Amino acid sequence: MLATLAVGVAVASSAPTAAATADPAPVYAFDWPRQPLHNALQQYSQLTGDSVLYDSGQTSGKTAPALSGRYTAREALARLLAGTDLQARYTAPQALMLMPRVLTPPAPAAAPSSADRQQYYGRLQSKVLAALCAQPDLHLGEYRIALRVNLNRAYALSDVQAHATGRPDMEPALRGTLDGLPIGAPPPGFGLPATLLITPEAARRYGGCKP
Structure with a gap:
């Protein structure tokens, strides 16, 4: 023109x-x-x-x-x-x-801290252990548990998958106990769904169930 x-x-x-x-x-x-x-x-x-x-x-x-x-x-x-x-x-x-007009691009977001992610993972595991240990009928500490969990919009556990080594009969109760457990918002970059492995030793190390 x-x-x-x-x-x-x-x-x-x-x-x-x-x-x-x-x-x-x-x-x-x-x-x-x-x-x-x-x-x-x-x-x-x-x-x-x-x-x-x-x-x-x-x-x-x-x-x-x-x-x-x-x-x-x-x-x-x-x-x-x-x-x-x-x-x-x-x-x-x-x-x-x-x-x-030359627009100034927004400043790049700060890289998520690996320490923040690790701290959140520790909180997630502690809350899961506390919830499971509060149910004596689950006999936590007698078998290994592999969990895969996600968070819903309220930052509570959802889509819980559980595998109990040697105690498959406990898996429905494990899922029922954890589904809807409030956790809180994760830090940026925290990968979901998250995987947790709970052993009897881990339960004691994180201050959970008594042997």
Whole structure:
């Protein structure tokens, strides 16, 4: 598409209203309604004398906000471009091009801590052991148990799978005891479903069941 060049024209009635001695950047009075961005940029160029170069497609469908008050040329232009994806790149003190705004990518998320994951796994195992040891009928400490567990949206155990070595009759009770057990939210990067192996020795080591 053809580029549109808006060349500023000095207009006697639109002279700066601030004295140059007070501020080296002239200040202009604005009382503009909300209007198409292309029209606003043309008026801006006529008022300030700045030359604005842009592709006509860049302003198509865009609207400049109402502008009321006293601003320098650069302050006024920043307000006209606010809310658009355009920014000014000056090639001379009174000559500029409109360019797509460069967005700053979000900072990468901090890498999940392996210590946090290990701590959570320890909490998971401790809660599981405490729940199982609270049920004497399970006879925990007499056989090995392999568990595969997931978490639901409330961060409680779900989809519990249990394999009890030598005691398959205990597996339904193991699942029933653990299903719905509150655990809490895992840290970022904690893999689910999680696998736990509970031996009689592990039960004693984690402060669980008495031998």
